[in-house]
Amino acid sequence: xxxxxxxxxxxxxxLPVIGGVxxxxxxxxxxxxxTHQDYMSRIRGGHNFYQxxxxxxxxxxxxxxxxxxxxxxxxxxxxxxxxxxxxxxxxYDPEMCGAVPGKELIxxxxxxxxNELDVNHIMVNSAAVGAVLALLGQKLHPFDEIFxxxxxxxxxxxxxxxxxxxxxxxxxxxxxxxxxxxxxxxGNDKKNMLMNGNQAIGLGxxxxxxxxxxxxxxxxxxxxxxxxASKAEEHGVVVEQxxxxxxxxxMALGASYAGVRAMTATSGGGFALMTExxxxxxxxxxxxxxAEVQRPGPATGLPSRTEQSDLFFVIHGGHGxxxxxxxxxxxxxxxxxxxxxxxQMAEKYQVPVFVQSDQYLADSQWSLSGFKADxxxxxxxxxxxxxxxxxxxxxxxxxxxxxISPLAxxxxxxxxxxxxxxxxxxxxxxxxxxxxxNEMVAKRLFKKIPHIQEEIEPPQLxxxxxxxxxxxxxxxxxxxxxxxxxxxxxxxxxxxxxxxEVYPFPLTDKFDxxxxxNQAITICVENNATGQFxxxxxxxxxxxxxxxxxxxxxxxxxxxxLLGELYDYL
Amino acid sequence: xxxxxxxxxQKPAWCQGCGNFAILNALKxxxxxxxxxxxQFTIVSGIGQAGKLPHYIKCNTxxxxxxxxxxxxxxxxLANHDMAVLAVAGDGDCYGEGGNHLxxxxxxxxxxxxxxxxxxxxxxTRGQASPTTxxxxxxxxxxxxxxxxxxxxxxxxISLDCSFVARAFAGASGLPFLKEIIKEAINHEGFAIVDxxxxxxxxxxxxxxxxxxxxxxxxxxxxxxTDRIEAFRRSLEWxxxxxxxxxxxxxxxxxxxxxxxxQDSPLVKQNYFLKDLQQELAPFY
Numbered sequence: 001x002x003x004x005x006x007x008x009x010x011x012x013x014x015l016p017v018i019g020g021v022x023x024x025x026x027x028x029x030x031x032x033x034x035t036h037q038d039y040m041s042r043i044r045g046g047h048n049f050y051q052x053x054x055x056x057x058x059x060x061x062x063x064x065x066x067x068x069x070x071x072x073x074x075x076x077x078x079x080x081x082x083x084x085x086x087x088x089x090x091x092y093d094p095e096m097c098g099a100v101p102g103k104e105l106i107x108x109x110x111x112x113x114x115n116e117l118d119v120n121h122i123m124v125n126s127a128a129v130g131a132v133l134a135l136l137g138q139k140l141h142p143f144d145e146i147f148x149x150x151x152x153x154x155x156x157x158x159x160x161x162x163x164x165x166x167x168x169x170x171x172x173x174x175x176x177x178x179x180x181x182x183x184x185x186x187g188n189d190k191k192n193m194l195m196n197g198n199q200a201i202g203l204g205x206x207x208x209x210x211x212x213x214x215x216x217x218x219x220x221x222x223x224x225x226x227x228x229a230s231k232a233e234e235h236g237v238v239v240e241q242x243x244x245x246x247x248x249x250x251m252a253l254g255a256s257y258a259g260v261r262a263m264t265a266t267s268g269g270g271f272a273l274m275t276e277x278x279x280x281x282x283x284x285x286x287x288x289x290x291a292e293v294q295r296p297g298p299a300t301g302l303p304s305r306t307e308q309s310d311l312f313f314v315i316h317g318g319h320g321x322x323x324x325x326x327x328x329x330x331x332x333x334x335x336x337x338x339x340x341x342x343x344q345m346a347e348k349y350q351v352p353v354f355v356q357s358d359q360y361l362a363d364s365q366w367s368l369s370g371f372k373a374d375x376x377x378x379x380x381x382x383x384x385x386x387x388x389x390x391x392x393x394x395x396x397x398x399x400x401x402x403x404i405s406p407l408a409x410x411x412x413x414x415x416x417x418x419x420x421x422x423x424x425x426x427x428x429x430x431x432x433x434x435x436x437x438n439e440m441v442a443k444r445l446f447k448k449i450p451h452i453q454e455e456i457e458p459p460q461l462x463x464x465x466x467x468x469x470x471x472x473x474x475x476x477x478x479x480x481x482x483x484x485x486x487x488x489x490x491x492x493x494x495x496x497x498x499x500x501e502v503y504p505f506p507l508t509d510k511f512d513x514x515x516x517x518n519q520a521i522t523i524c525v526e527n528n529a530t531g532q533f534x535x536x537x538x539x540x541x542x543x544x545x546x547x548x549x550x551x552x553x554x555x556x557x558x559x560x561x562l563l564g565e566l567y568d569y570l
Numbered sequence: 571x572x573x574x575x576x577x578x579x580q581k582p583a584w585c586q587g588c589g590n591f592a593i594l595n596a597l598k599x600x601x602x603x604x605x606x607x608x609x610q611f612t613i614v615s616g617i618g619q620a621g622k623l624p625h626y627i628k629c630n631t632x633x634x635x636x637x638x639x640x641x642x643x644x645x646x647x648l649a650n651h652d653m654a655v656l657a658v659a660g661d662g663d664c665y666g667e668g669g670n671h672l673x674x675x676x677x678x679x680x681x682x683x684x685x686x687x688x689x690x691x692x693x694x695t696r697g698q699a700s701p702t703t704x705x706x707x708x709x710x711x712x713x714x715x716x717x718x719x720x721x722x723x724x725x726x727x728i729s730l731d732c733s734f735v736a737r738a739f740a741g742a743s744g745l746p747f748l749k750e751i752i753k754e755a756i757n758h759e760g761f762a763i764v765d766x767x768x769x770x771x772x773x774x775x776x777x778x779x780x781x782x783x784x785x786x787x788x789x790x791x792x793x794x795x796t797d798r799i800e801a802f803r804r805s806l807e808w809x810x811x812x813x814x815x816x817x818x819x820x821x822x823x824x825x826x827x828x829x830x831x832x833q834d835s836p837l838v839k840q841n842y843f844l845k846d847l848q849q850e851l852a853p854f855y
Contacts, residue, residue, distance in 0.1 A: 193855055246641070262649075371851060
C-alpha cells in the first residue's frame with residue numbers, strides 16, 4: 001500500500017494546517033509518511049500545494065503521481081489533473097472551483113455544509129479534511145485530537161466547532177461516495193516520529209549544547225530559528241534576530257568567543273553576506289556552526305523553492321585559506337546527527353562547520369523511528385574554571401602538535417584571551433613577520449586537517465554490494481535515489497553511493513569507494529545545472545562520472561520522473 | 571587596587587602626536603579609577619588605527635573585522651553579561667562600514683560602551699573622506715570635494731533615543747574630562763556612545779589639535795541631559811563652537827534585562843548539554 005494525497009490551493013487558504021494535520025493523522029495511525037511542500041513566494045493567492053505520501057512500508061521521497069487530489073480552487077484541478085494515477089480521483093467543491101465534468105471527479109459541497117451549520121466560512125477546510133478521511137476509509141480519530149493541538153490558541157469552542165464541521169464532511173462523503181479507496185491497515189503498532197529537516201537541525205543544535213543562535217530571517221532556513229526560539233525559555237537559549245546576516249554571524253562569533261556554543265543559519269543570499277565572518281572564524285579559530293539551507297539562485301532566484309547549487313560556494317566561502325568542514329545530510333535523521341557532529345568538530349578543532357541543506361529537506365517531513373541518546377556527542381573542549389585557573393601561562397594560539405590551542409573562556413581566570421583578525425603571534429597580538437605567519441598557517445591548515453580528515457565518514461553504499469550501475473549523489477537526493485535503487489534492483493545490479501560528509505573529502509582508507517566507482521557505470525544525480533558534486537568528486541579523486549542527471553527548475557526529483565530519466569539512459 | 575602600569579600592553583604603532591595616545595591614556599586611567607582588572611573586561615575593535623587599541627592595553631581582546639565591532643560586542647555581552655564590554659572603532663569603521671549595526675545596537679540598548687575615535691578622515695587607507703569629513707573637503711579620492719554632507723553622530727544617536735550620548739575631545743588638556751566621560755559611559759547600564767574628536771597628524775591638516783582646542787567647550791553646569799529636545803538642539807552646534815560632555819541620557823532598560831533566559835545567571839555559567847533526548851522527541855510523535 002502506497003498512497004499519495006496532494007492538497008492544492010492558494011496561499012492563505014490554510015494548506016500547511018490541513019496538510020500538517022493530515023500528515024500527523026496518518027503517522028499516528030501507524031503509516032509511514034513523507035510530505036513535501038511546494039509554495040510560491042507570496043502571502044496570499046497564487047498556487048501552492050502540500051503533498052502527503054503514506055504507505056505501510058518505509059518511504060523516503062515524493063512521487064509524481066497523485067492518487068487523491070484535494071482541490072481548494074479551480075487552478076489546482078487544471079494544474080495537477082494530468083498527474084493522476086490509474087486510481088486517481090479529484091475531490092472538490094463545485095462552489096469553490098466551478099462544476100467540472102469527469103468520472104474521476106468527486107464533488108462534495110463543503111461550502112453548503114458550512115452554511116447549513118451556520119459557522120465561519122474558513123471551516124470549509126475542516127469539512128474537506130473530514131471528507132478526505134471518509135474517502136480513504138479512515139476514522140475521524142485521531143484527527144480531532146491532532147487538530148486541537150494545531151490550533152490550541154483558538155480555544156476549545158473553535159476546536160469543537162471545527163470537529164463538528166469535519167464530522168459533517170466525513171458523514172456526507174461516506175454516505176454519497178462510499179467505497180472510493182480501500183487502504184489496507186498499516187499493520188504497525190509502533191508509532192513513528194514525524195520531523196522535517198529544519199526541526200532536525202534545530203533539535204541537533206539543542207542537544208549539542210547550543211546556547212546562542214543569531215540569524216536574519218530567510219526562507220527556507222527560518223524554521224530552525226522558529227524551533228530554537230520555541231525552546232529558548234525552557235532550555236536557556238538566547239535567540240536573537242540580527243539586523244543582517246553580517247551581524248548574525250559576528251554576534252555568534254562573539255558569543256562563541258565568550259564561551260558558549262553558537263550557531264547561525266541562512267540561505268545562499270544571506271551566506272554571501274556572511275562570508276567575511278566565515279573567514280574571521282577561520283583566522284581567529286573561533287568555533288561556529290552555520291546551517292546553509294539552499295534555494296535556487298543566482299541572487300533572489302526562486303525564493304521558496306529548492307536547489308543544490310551552493311555546494312562550491314559553501315566549500316569555498318570565506319577569503320584566504322583555512323580549515324573548515326562541510327556536511328550535506330540527506331535525511332532529517334542525518335541532519336540531526338550531523339548537526340551534533342558539527343558542534344563537536346567545530347569546538348574540538350576550532351573551525352567553522354557547515355550543515356548544508358535545502359528547501360526540499362528543510363520542509364519535508366519524514367517518518368522516523370526515533371533517535372538514540374547514546375549516539376549524541378556531548379564532549380566539552382573548552383578550558384574553564386579550576387583547570388584554567390591552575391595554568392601558569394595562557395596563550396590563545398599556543399603552538400601544539402595537532403595545531404589545536406587551548407580554548408579558554410575569558411573572565412573565568414586572570415588569563416587574558418586575545419584574538420585577532422590580523423595575523424597574530426601565540427599571544428594573539430598583531431605580527432607581520434613571515435616566520436610567524438608560516439607557523440600560523442601550518443597550525444590552522446596543515447596540522448589540523450589530517451586530524452579532521454580522520455573523522456570524516458566515507459559515503460554510504462545502499463543496494464547491490466557489487467553494482468553494475470551506481471547512482472551518485474549528496475544531500476537531499478538521498479531518499480529518491482534510495483527508492484530508485486529499490487525499483488531498479490529488480491532488473492539490474494544497482495546501488496546508490498551517497499555522500500553526507502563532503503569536506504574535507506572522505507579518504508578511501510575505511511572504504512575504497514573509488515575502486516567501486518571505477519567498476520560500475522555511474523550516474524550522478526544533482527538538483528543543480530552544472531553537476532557541482534560530480535566536479536568535486538573529480539577534483540578530489542580524479543574519477544569522472546559516466547552520466548549526469550540534473551534538475552534545476554526549482555523542484556525536487558520525483559520518483560517516477562527520475563526513474564523515467566534513468567530508463568532513458570539505460 | 572590596580573595601577574596604571576597593570577594595563578601596559580604592546581608598544582603602539584601609531585604616528586607620533588596622534589590623538590589615539592590621549593584616548594588610550596584616558597581609558598587606562600578610567601580603568602584604574604574603576605578598579606577593573608584586565609581580565610574583567612573585553613575590548614572589541616575593528617580595523618583602522620583605532621582598531622589596534624586593545625593590543626596596547628591589557629585586556630581580553632577581540633580584534634575583529636572592519637565595521638563589525640558592535641555585533642561581536644553584542645554576542646559577547648549576551649553570552650556573559652557579567653563581563654564589561656567595550657567597543658572601539660574609528661569614524662570610518664563605525665559610521666561607515668558598520669552604520670547599520672550602530673543603529674540597531676542603539677535600538678537594542680545592549681549594555682556596551684562604544685568609543686569612537688573620530689578624526690574626520692580615513693587614516694590607515696591614507697586620507698580618503700570618511701562619513702564625518704566636512705562637505706567640500708578635497709582629498710585624493712574626492713577630487714571635487716566630499717559631496718555628501720557629514721554624519722552627525724550625536725544627532726543620530728539622540729534621534730534614536732540612545733540611552734547615553736556623549737562627546738569628548740582627545741588632547742592632553744582634555745584628558746581628565748575624557749576619562750570622566752569614559753567612566754560614566756562604562757558605568758551606564760545600556761548602550762553608551764562616546765564620540766571622541768581627535769586629530770590626525772598625517773591626513774587631516776585642518777581639524778588639528780589646535781583647531782579643536784579653540785572650539786571645544788564643555789556643556790555648562792545646569793545643562794539637563796534628560797531633556798531630549800534640548801540635547802538634539804545642542805547636538806546641531808558645530809563650527810565656531812563645539813560642545814562636549816554628556817548630551818543625553820535616559821533610563822531605558824538594558825537589552826539583556828529583557829531576555830528571560832538571562833535573568834538568573836549569565837549564559838556562559840548555565841548548563842549546556844541537555845540530558846533528556848526522549849523529552850525533546852515526544853512532541854514529534
